[in-house]
Amino acid sequence: IQKNDIDAFRKEFLEVHPYDQAKFFVSQEEDIRKQIYTYLSPAEMAELFHNLDSEDQEKILHEMAPSYVAEMLAQMYADDAVDVLNELEKDQVVSYLTIMDDEAAKEIKDLLHYEEKTAGSIMTTEFVAISANKTIREAMKILKSEAPDAETIYYIYVVDDEKRLVGVLSLRDLIIADDNKLVSEVMNDRVVYVSVSEDQENVARMMMDYDFVALPVLDYQRHLLGIITVDDIMDVIEEEASEDYSKLAGVPDGEGNGYSAFSAAKKRLPWLIILLLLGMFTASLIGRFEETLNKVSILAVFIPLIAGMAGNTGTQALAIAVRGIALGESDHNSKVQLLQKEIGTGLIIGFVCGILVMLIVDVWQHNFYLGLLVGTAIFCTLTVSTMTGALIPLVMHKFKIDPAVASGPFITTLNDIISILIYFGLATLLMNYLV
Amino acid sequence: IQKNDIDAFRKEFLEVHPYDQAKFFVSQEEDIRKQIYTYLSPAEMAELFHNLDSEDQEKILHEMAPSYVAEMLAQMYADDAVDVLNELEKDQVVSYLTIMDDEAAKEIKDLLHYEEKTAGSIMTTEFVAISANKTIREAMKILKSEAPDAETIYYIYVVDDEKRLVGVLSLRDLIIADDNKLVSEVMNDRVVYVSVSEDQENVARMMMDYDFVALPVLDYQRHLLGIITVDDIMDVIEEEASEDYSKLAGVPDGEGNGYSAFSAAKKRLPWLIILLLLGMFTASLIGRFEETLNKVSILAVFIPLIAGMAGNTGTQALAIAVRGIALGESDHNSKVQLLQKEIGTGLIIGFVCGILVMLIVDVWQHNFYLGLLVGTAIFCTLTVSTMTGALIPLVMHKFKIDPAVASGPFITTLNDIISILIYFGLATLLMNYLV
Known part of the structure; x- marks a missing residue:
């Protein structure tokens, strides 16, 4: 198609949907793309351009002549042009706006004023x-x-x-x-x-x-x-x-797949280091019970089980609460209801899992008191961690913090700490029966 | 408004958007709702009914006369009527369809045939x-x-x-x-x-x-x-x-907020019990190292830290991979790329966290070899768990299993096991230096 036959290319190309045009366009080499710029008017390019993802858009802007860019942005719907400009450096935005014709520039400038993520920032002014x-x-x-x-x-x-x-x-x-x-x-x-x-x-x-x-x-x-x-x-x-999903997993905002391993690591590390320090705190808590551990070293065996189960139930309750809030059930009554329900759920889950663990440990280790200890610890930690998982996002929402910020790893680490305290606290109480 | 003045009520009520009608409607007592049925034609009721959520729809269907229901369903867009019927028992569906007029019944029957979650099941036949x-x-x-x-x-x-x-x-x-x-x-x-x-x-x-x-x-x-x-x-x-979100948190499908604590617990328990058994397996693994633990009880202190960090990094990698697949980057090349990137990310994260942990433990415990052990364990587990987190959803996708099924808690528990093996394996190797 690209045999310098402008008319044939235009006829074929402009008939397909702009999304398909865009897919074809980015798959080409740079010199072919440069040829396409000369074939298409800025208005035609605008439709194609709108269908590129933002990384490609940025790359391609630099290939075009500034006057071509300005004309193309003026031809786009104002809200889409604003989306593009929001990704650029301030001085670049200004330079494009100065070349643009006044009317289009004014429309875009007006929209650029609105705060991100508000209705104003996503609206368009081209209505009837x-x-x-x-x-x-x-x-x-x-x-x-x-x-x-x-x-x-x-x-x-x-x-x-x-x-x-x-x-x-x-x-x-x-x-x-x-x-x-x-x-x-x-x-x-x-x-x-x-x-x-x-x-x-x-x-x-x-x-x-x-x-x-x-x-x-x-x-x-x-x-x-x-x-x-x-x-x-x-x-x-x-x-x-996708934001809520990422936060639940503790993945930082805006890590796309286009990024390199190095920049991905750079984004995830700060959060991981905080969790690491919290984990060190957990370790120091266990360190305080070293004497207990020395006497009954079998206790160490159940640490990951108890901490893990607390993390699992906490994350479940967190997800239910965050979703409940997102679905608009955020008045005081439904919050209280949600919390009551989660406490109930936590008690039932804790009871069932506690009994089960008690039986398994009793049979496996032939030690009734150890079974009682681990079972009771499971009962208490699951109840408490279910409650914590639900309570924290509800409280955050009350204080107008986005509840999704309370990510899974954070709740999990918090519940690790709580569960360790409960477990070793109970172990110290039952010490005489265990040795 | 409800002073038996049909005309005034109809005039007011029908002017507002059906979504607002529905909100008003469900907030009323049953006898007032019964009065409203007599005020509105099935066609008018259909618009309101479509705006109720499915729990309310089911409740309200039972309040209406079957012939009124049949007429109302016939008046709804066929795809919406099918959504309603899909929630009901089979014999109920049949009974409504028999009272309905033939043409509407046929349209609905045709749509009921399509498999859930396909284009056929969400399409409507009312087009021009x-x-x-x-x-x-x-x-x-x-x-x-x-x-x-x-x-x-x-x-x-x-x-x-x-x-x-x-x-x-x-x-x-x-x-x-x-x-x-x-x-x-x-x-x-x-x-x-x-x-x-x-x-x-x-x-x-x-x-x-x-x-x-x-x-x-x-x-x-x-x-x-x-x-x-x-x-x-x-x-x-x-x-x-919302499905992907729930799966990441290990919350079973379809647990809404309307459910009681008991039914919520019933839904979450099977999954938790599986995780509990896996946790027991982890415990039995640690049990095999009881002798090591007896000699160096300080080792137990770092179990939650290592297992927790492995869980955190694994969940991050899982979320990135699941999201990458959902965004359509599922051809072989981008999968390989994603995996390579995650391995790189894992190595960097592991290296940084490993060095950090080594220094902290060294300073805190005044024990170089312990620091070396925990740091190396962190380096190995973070690298491996990042890789596992990314690899498992990619492999599942290859075998046409929904990658979101590999929920957070599952990956976390799996990484618990891997990290324990690495930690105690290294500890056994370094035993001579630790005691």
């Missing part, structure tokens, strides 16, 4: 807004003229003279409605909207609850600032889920 | 399809008449005489296009579609990559069977993410 006193026929005409530029035309927002949102009209309503009716007669005036400073996670939740494909974003005077479309929300849902 | 030789004007007319019933009207699917999909037309294209053109001239004939047996996770990935709000579902002869809309896909993304 009309006034309420138009007829359906006029509305349809406006829609036809604005359709090529708007990010979604499935909702038409109705605003008053001061650009305050007064209603919404779905394209479906518009198509079904009588041409001569007024927009104000057909529109729905109970609009579901989000505020510009709303957290993106809450926006995603609303979009899922209400099954909309777009939501309007308002400021505090109900002025329509922009809209959030479902494709951006799908990315948010995945991003937030 | 037209033939290619119609004009745009005719297409618009057909759309207007079908709009009230179709789940989405944003894409119009173009089919030939045998109902094979030949093209797609977005509503945006339709609105912009000249009225007298033929559909075949305007439509896009490179349709992105999914096969009916495709896994829902892949469908979600495609929808996110291509930014569509609906995807057509075809059988193997390219017949158009149904469409999947973005609102269902958002649920899939959340469901799959």
Whole structure:
């Protein structure tokens, strides 16, 4: 295809979906990519570019002429252009914005102001807004003229003279409605909207609850600032889920697969070193019981079992609590309920596992008191660690800390410490029966 | 509002979004809910009902007359009705389907056949399809008449005489296009579609990559069977993410917050008992080294540190690998790359943590050889456990097992065993220097 035949290439290439264009594009060598820049207009490149992942985007920006980049960014939907710019250095952003034409630059600058992860930062300003006193026929005409530029035309927002949102009209309503009716007669005036400073996670939740494909974003005077479309929300849902997942595993934010072993290690190490120091603290705790261990060295055998089981039950309770909070069950009542339930669950689990361990140890070691000790320790640690696992994220949420920060390894290490204290505490109590 | 004034209630109630109707509805007492059934038609109830969560749906089905339920299910989008029926007992499903009118029953029966979690099971059959030789004007007319019933009207699917999909037309294209053109001239004939047996996770990935709000579902002869809309896909993304999250924490599938402590314990216990038995195995391994422990009881002090760190690094590597696979990096090359990277990461992490531990133990215990032992053990276990954490999900994926099944607690317990063997193996080697 690449035999310098521009027309044939353009005809073939522009027919496929931009996502496939992007996949083909990144698989090419640099000189072929450079040829493609000359074949495609910045507007055509914009569609392809939007479908690259952010690492590739950065790499490819450096291959293009700055004026080509500026023109391409101006042609993208403003919210997507902002996503690209957010990944770049400040002075680079400024240099692109200066070459860009004023109108596009202003739109992008406005969006760059919003704090990350708020509704404002993911919204786009390319929506269709009309006034309420138009007829359906006029509305349809406006829609036809604005359709090529708007990010979604499935909702038409109705605003008053001061650009305050007064209603919404779905394209479906518009198509079904009588041409001569007024927009104000057909529109729905109970609009579901989000505020510009709303957290993106809450926006995603609303979009899922209400099954909309777009939501309007308002400021505090109900002025329509922009809209959030479902494709951006799908990315948010995945991003937030992957964040929670990483935190549960104690993997630092933003470690993609593109990174080298060295940078991956650099990202994971600080967290591991904290855990290591906590582990040293656990070790020093056990060190205090060295005398006990000297007398009854069999005690050491069950340390990993008890610490491990405490970690497992704690992580389970943590995951249930974090998920419960994410699903919006965060009022005081459901928190108390969740905690009560987890205490109950911990007691049952502790009881069953405790009895089981007691029997196994008794049969294996022919030592009733050792069985009693390990069984009781399992009962106590599982109950306590289930409670800790649930309590900590709930308390963090209360103090407005993201509960997912209480990652699995942290809870596990904390429960290690608790379980060691319980185990050796009980062992010291039962000492006379054990020796 | 509930002063028996049907008209006033209906006027108020039907104006709000069905999601809000549903929230209001479940918050009421049973007798008020019974009154609402008499106020609303099954079609109106259907919209509200779709917005309830599945536990509430089941409860409320039992309050309604079977004929009312059947009529309501018939009025729902077929895919939503199937979701409801999938939660019920088989004989209940049959009884509702027999009262239902034939056409609706047939549609639902067809969808009930598809295997869970495939494209077929989440698709709906209420789409708009037209033939290619119609004009745009005719297409618009057909759309207007079908709009009230179709789940989405944003894409119009173009089919030939045998109902094979030949093209797609977005509503945006339709609105912009000249009225007298033929559909075949305007439509896009490179349709992105999914096969009916495709896994829902892949469908979600495609929808996110291509930014569509609906995807057509075809059988193997390219017949158009149904469409999947973005609102269902958002649920899939959340469901799959929450599944991976739960598995990482070792929480069994489907434990919601609505369950009692007893049923939660019943669900978590089988898994915990398996881990408990594995823990017993670990204990018996340590038991074999009792003699070593008797001689150097200080060794016991570092067991939780070493096992815990192995668990932490293993879980991190596991999470990175599972996420890498979920993001579609599952060809042979990127797997090898991922594994190489993790081995490198493991070596670096192991080296840094090993040196650190050696220094701390040396200073704390004034025992160079003990420091050397614990440090070397940390180096070996962290390297091995990082590798295991990454290798196991990759191997599972190769054998077509969902890698997320290799949950955190499982990897942690496995790494406990490996780390104990390494630690005591090294301790036995260095025995002469330790005593």
